[in-house]
Amino acid sequence: MNIPQALHVLALGLLPLIAGAAAVKVRVDMLARVTARMLWLQCVVASYVCIPVIFEHHAPVHPWPGIALDPTAAIFILLTTIVTAAVVEHSSGYFARELLGGTPPNPRVIREFYLCTMAVMLCMYGIAIADNLGYLWIAVEASTLASAPLVYSTRSGPSLEAAWKYLIICSVGIAFAFFGTALVFAASQHALPQVGSLSLAVLTRTAAQMPPALLRFGYVFLLLGYGTKAGLFPLQFWQPDAYSESPAPGAAMLAGALGNGAMLALLRVSGIMLAAGQGSFVRVTLLPMGVLTTAVAALFLVRQRDAGRMLAYSSMENMGIMAVAISLGSVGGFCLQAICHSVTKTALFLLYVDTKQIYGTTRLERLRGLITISPVRAVVLLAGIAAVAGTPPFGSFLSEWHILAASVAAHEPIAAGVLLVSITCGFIALSIHACGIVFGDPPAGREILPQQFARRWRGVAAPILLLLIALWFGILVPTSVVSAFARLSP
Amino acid sequence: MNTLDSLLGNLLLISGMWMVGLSAISTKLTLYALQTVAVGVLAILVGIAHHETALIMAGAGVLVLKGIAAPLYLSYLTHVVGCRKDVGSLLASPLLLLVCAAAVGGLYLFHPFRASVPPGALPAIGVILVGMILMVSRRLAISQIIGFLVLENGMFYFTVTIPHSLPLLVELGVLLDIMAGTMIAGVLTFQISDSFEHIDILRLNHPRK
Numbered sequence: 001m002n003i004p005q006a007l008h009v010l011a012l013g014l015l016p017l018i019a020g021a022a023a024v025k026v027r028v029d030m031l032a033r034v035t036a037r038m039l040w041l042q043c044v045v046a047s048y049v050c051i052p053v054i055f056e057h058h059a060p061v062h063p064w065p066g067i068a069l070d071p072t073a074a075i076f077i078l079l080t081t082i083v084t085a086a087v088v089e090h091s092s093g094y095f096a097r098e099l100l101g102g103t104p105p106n107p108r109v110i111r112e113f114y115l116c117t118m119a120v121m122l123c124m125y126g127i128a129i130a131d132n133l134g135y136l137w138i139a140v141e142a143s144t145l146a147s148a149p150l151v152y153s154t155r156s157g158p159s160l161e162a163a164w165k166y167l168i169i170c171s172v173g174i175a176f177a178f179f180g181t182a183l184v185f186a187a188s189q190h191a192l193p194q195v196g197s198l199s200l201a202v203l204t205r206t207a208a209q210m211p212p213a214l215l216r217f218g219y220v221f222l223l224l225g226y227g228t229k230a231g232l233f234p235l236q237f238w239q240p241d242a243y244s245e246s247p248a249p250g251a252a253m254l255a256g257a258l259g260n261g262a263m264l265a266l267l268r269v270s271g272i273m274l275a276a277g278q279g280s281f282v283r284v285t286l287l288p289m290g291v292l293t294t295a296v297a298a299l300f301l302v303r304q305r306d307a308g309r310m311l312a313y314s315s316m317e318n319m320g321i322m323a324v325a326i327s328l329g330s331v332g333g334f335c336l337q338a339i340c341h342s343v344t345k346t347a348l349f350l351l352y353v354d355t356k357q358i359y360g361t362t363r364l365e366r367l368r369g370l371i372t373i374s375p376v377r378a379v380v381l382l383a384g385i386a387a388v389a390g391t392p393p394f395g396s397f398l399s400e401w402h403i404l405a406a407s408v409a410a411h412e413p414i415a416a417g418v419l420l421v422s423i424t425c426g427f428i429a430l431s432i433h434a435c436g437i438v439f440g441d442p443p444a445g446r447e448i449l450p451q452q453f454a455r456r457w458r459g460v461a462a463p464i465l466l467l468l469i470a471l472w473f474g475i476l477v478p479t480s481v482v483s484a485f486a487r488l489s490p
Numbered sequence: 491m492n493t494l495d496s497l498l499g500n501l502l503l504i505s506g507m508w509m510v511g512l513s514a515i516s517t518k519l520t521l522y523a524l525q526t527v528a529v530g531v532l533a534i535l536v537g538i539a540h541h542e543t544a545l546i547m548a549g550a551g552v553l554v555l556k557g558i559a560a561p562l563y564l565s566y567l568t569h570v571v572g573c574r575k576d577v578g579s580l581l582a583s584p585l586l587l588l589v590c591a592a593a594v595g596g597l598y599l600f601h602p603f604r605a606s607v608p609p610g611a612l613p614a615i616g617v618i619l620v621g622m623i624l625m626v627s628r629r630l631a632i633s634q635i636i637g638f639l640v641l642e643n644g645m646f647y648f649t650v651t652i653p654h655s656l657p658l659l660v661e662l663g664v665l666l667d668i669m670a671g672t673m674i675a676g677v678l679t680f681q682i683s684d685s686f687e688h689i690d691i692l693r694l695n696h697p698r699k
Contacts, residue, residue: 066659134660141667148674152681160682161694167678168634171671172625172641178664179618179645183607186652196654217607 006063008049012077012125015042016118023114028107029099032092035114039085046081050074054484060131066199068131072488075335076128076264082469083256083346084121086462088114090350091249093459097357109153117253119146127261133181133198136265137174140229143261144170150250151242162238162245169238170229177225177265183218184272187211200268207276215273216281222269223285229262230319233293239316240300244308244362248353251308255315256346260338263322267334270326271490283327283410290323291415291422298422301429307355307362310433311348314388317426318345321403324419330406332485336399336473344387344396344470347463351381354459359443364433369442378438380463385434387470389427395473495651498532499613502647503594506620506640511587513576515568515632519561522636522643526557529643533650545650548661552646555669560639567676568632571683576633586627593619611651617644631679631689635672642668 019038026034053061053074060070069077091113098105123146126139144167152163184203189196191209207215224235231239243251266286273282297317304310318341325334352362354377359367371378387394400423407416505525512518533549536542568574579586594616607615621641625634649656656664683689 132657132660134656134663138660138663138667141664141671145667145670145674148678152678155681155685157685157694160678160685161691164631164675164678164682164691164694167671167675168625168638171638171675172622175638175641175645179648182645182649182652182656185649185656189653198657198660214607 005061005069008061009063009067009069009129011045012049013122015039015045016121016125020115020118020122023111023118028110029096031110031114032088032095035118036085036089036092039081039088043081043085046078050078054078062131066132066135067129068201069129070489071484072264072267072331072335072490073128075339075488076260077125079260079339079342080121080124080128080257083342083466084117084253086346086350086466087249087252087256088117090252090353090459090462094247094249094353094357105154109155112149113153113247113250116146116149117249120150120253120258124257124261127264130268131200133184133200133203133269135198136200136268137178137181140177140226140261140265141171141174143258144174144229147250147254147258150253151246153247153250154245156245158241159245162241166238166242169235173225173228173235175225176221176228180218180221180223180225180269183214183221184269187214187218190214200272203272204275207272210276212276212278215276216278219269219273219278219281220285223266223289226262226265226269227289227323230259230266230323231293231316232289232319232323233296233316236293236296236316240309240312243312243315244306248308248349248356251311252346252349252353255311255349256342259315259319259345260342263319263326263334263338266323267326267331267490274329274490279329283412286323286327287412287415290320290325290327291418293317293320293323294422294426295320295418298425298429301426301433304429304433305364307352307364307367307433307437310364310430311345311352314348314426314430315341315345317422318388321400321419321423324407324415325399325403326490328403328406328410328412330403331488331490333399333402333406335485335488336395337403340394340396340399340470340473341388343466344384344394347380347466347470348384348388350463350466351377351384351460355381355437364436366443367437368440370438372442376460380460380467382434382438383467384463385430387467389430390423391427393474394467394470395477396470398474494535495532495610496613498528499610499617499647499651502528502643503613503616503620506617506624506644507587507590507594509636509640510590510620510624510627511583513583515574515576515630515636516565518576518633518636519565519568522639523557523561525640526560526643527553529647529650530554530557533646536650537655540655542655544658544661545655547658548646548655548665549650551662551665555665556639556642560669560672563672563676564632564635567679571632571679571689573630573632573683573689576628576630579629580627586623590620590623593623608651611648614644614648614651617641617647620644629690629692631675631682631691634691635675635679638675639668639672 054071060068123143130136148167152159187210191206228235297313300313390396390400530549530553537545625637
């Protein structure tokens with residue numbers, strides 16, 4: 001064990017653990033502020049640990065067997081930390097307003113939210129640094145269990161239904177992923193007759209000696225399992241309900257942080273297949289799934305009537321694009337898409353928090369005239385929708401362009417065509433819905449911004465910060481970042 | 491060991507199919523417990539025969555946690571929510587049994603994964619199939635949890651049939667995750683029962699007034 005490296009990785013978990021303990025002990029009215037400060041500090045710690053790993057050309061950090069901090073893991077740890085800090089910062093205003101409202105939430109629910117958020121964050125760290133298929137499975141399943149209470153924290157009937165669907169469908173999906181893990185382990189015993197292995201590094205090194213049929217069989221189950229968690233078509237049924245029924249900060253965590261976990265797991269297992277010379281099999285299975293996910297999500301976006309479900313289908317669309325990137329072996333495109341989608345989608349869900357409280361509804365036909373009620377939020381919402389739909393100058397434009405170019409270069413014209421049409425449809429649908437929310441006359445009795453939203457700039461600081469990150473990736477990316485992304489491997 | 495292995499595998503499959511046709515939840519839980527204890531004991535015996543400590547410990551963990559603690563917890567849950575009969579299924583029981591028999595028969599006759607999976611693992615895939623049918627065909631929350639656990643038994647049985655066991659840490663992590671999942675699903679079942687006065691998943695759109 002390398003002690004300095006082990007201390008680095010351990011340092012990553014320390015503050016989230018303390019914040020988790022604070023969620024149980026600290027007074028409820030101070031909880032949001034205390035947790036947010038700890039998480040901004042965690043951003044500094046994560047930057048200190050992860051940035052050198054991303055930019056320096058050394059081998060992955062292996063503090064213990066089965067744990068590896070490689071550049072891809074470092075990117076996702078940093079991303080998860082920033083997204084979680086933004087969600088917690090914004091949630092302080094949300095819970096303060098809820099406590100002042102007519103039906104204040106139970107303090108236990110607030111504590112549960114912060115505790116589960118910290119648990120989800122740690123599980124995401126686990127997914128990122130797992131260098132073992134078994135540990136990866138454990139972290140993905142643990143992230144499902146930790147996030148289930150986020151979905152039903154309002155304790156309403158529909159939220160219970162959504163939580164049940166989420167827990168059961170994802171658990172069954174992840175059970176299939178376990179079966180796939182066992183099959184890959186069985187395949188590894190042909191290459192390493194004495195023991196077999198689940199280590200990603202060993203599996204990648206010996207993949208060419210494994211029986212292809214068994215490996216492909218295992219990959220199908222891994223794809224089914226992690227694809228269910230990622231919300232890929234046709235396994236996405238839990239996603240719209242879970243996103244729209246969970247309290248808005250919880251939905252921001254699900255979309256911004258958790259969605260990447262299963263996609264990262266898919267990237268890791270696809271890496272084994274690529275090393276085994278089974279890239280064509282990955283393309284045959286994952287590419288159509290990704291393209292269809294994007295197309296179906298775009299169709300659902302067109303006829304959407306609920307703001308929460310609109311954002312859920314937009315997430316599904318982006319997961320499809322990420323799946324296409326993985327199937328084409330474009331790790332840089334995948335990571336850039338994941339970053340831009342996470343920051344913009346989190347920003348949009350945080351604005352959704354506010355609109356839900358301002359209007360008291362999420363029905364799109366009743367959300368009108370935001371520019372009259374809160375011009376700042378209206379402008380940020382339009383920018384967020386532009387960013388998530390892949391409009392220049394935001395980073396998502398670059399990543400989507402990169403993935404489209406990769407699909408053309410890989411001689412997949414049908415996939416490229418369907419992807420292009422779907423992204424365009426999604427863009428038009430999102431723009432129409434966003435313009436509907438921003439312009440027009442506000443509903444009667446909702447013309448003025450409620451007093452609770454008085455701290456206008458602080459209330460939108462987190463979404464603006466996240467959108468600035470997406471903008472930075474679109475216009476100001478230095479060459480060191482571009483070359484670091486080009487070097488990434490699964 | 492191979493004869494015992496195959497005998498137990500087929501018994502697991504038969505008990506799973508029996509559960510598909512049952513409506514009394516307590517009998518279903520008893521069958522599930524027996525099935526899990528059998529898988530746990532088999533894992534311990536295979537572990538002893540092959541000198542694999544990881545498999546012995548995993549088998550003991552499955553026996554105690556999944557074979558004894560989980561059925562007791564689910565039995566308590568059944569008692570608290572006042573649910574004795576599994577009344578809701580998407581297809582009539584005889585039809586479900588027919589579907590199950592067709593699926594398992596097809597699996598044994600055609601052995602579609604011949605190139606990939608050793609013949610000894612067929613009952614494990616059969617149990618996974620039966621667990622899936624048990625889960626998707628039932629409407630009650632508690633029956634879906636039992637279906638999920640049967641499916642998990644199939645997965646664990648599969649890991650017992652492959653030549654070397656999974657690492658101990660992975661086996662224990664998986665076991666803990668499944669137990670935590672069962673606990674959370676149980677808590678959700680309590681909440682559903684409390685809010686709706688029933689645990690029928692297909693009727694969750696009508697909350698209590």
